[in-house]
Amino acid sequence: MPNPYNYHFDDETQSYHFITKNGIEYKVAFIVDHTFSAVSNIKIDNVFQLIIEKKDGAIERYDSQVSETVKDIVASFFLNSQNSMIYICDDEDSKAETRFKVFDRWYQSSTLFDYVFKVDNVIECDSPAGITTIYSSLLYHNENINKEEIIDIYNNIQEILNDK
DSSP states (O other): OOOOOOOEEETTTTEEEEEOTTSOEEEEEEEEOOHHHHHHSSOOOOEEEEEEEESSOOOOOOOHHHHHHHHHHHHHHTTSTTOEEEEEOOOTTSOHHHHHHHHHHHHHTSGGGGTEEEEEEEEEEEETTEEEEEEEEEEEETTOTTHHHHHHHHHTHHHHHHHO
């Protein structure tokens, strides 16, 4: 198993940063997500959206250390058992399904598997342009006191979105 890259937390941007052996800089952030509270009218704290982005648009060949680094950062995030995380795959470049599958492989090969559970949801949303497919995953710690509410809202998000 490869070692993760050295990463650091930037207080100014509230994100983690690391640079690959090919000089590509990544940023990993956990942004507070109020969607669950907004759609359910229940105050649910510690729901975050995971954002992973490259500093520039450079194309990088497969680098297993990138996935190990992201897994390490996510594992640190779940040191707080009340945190939960939603991951929405961007489809701007028509690669959402691929990202969704990559994220699943990261999870399946991680140490999180024992205490952080993952629920996937492929959401079909009505939009003016037609049907939009959103690939997403919810991760929550098995000791999260809000897990039942979080799972219920997540499982019903398609209906909620289509009603709005």
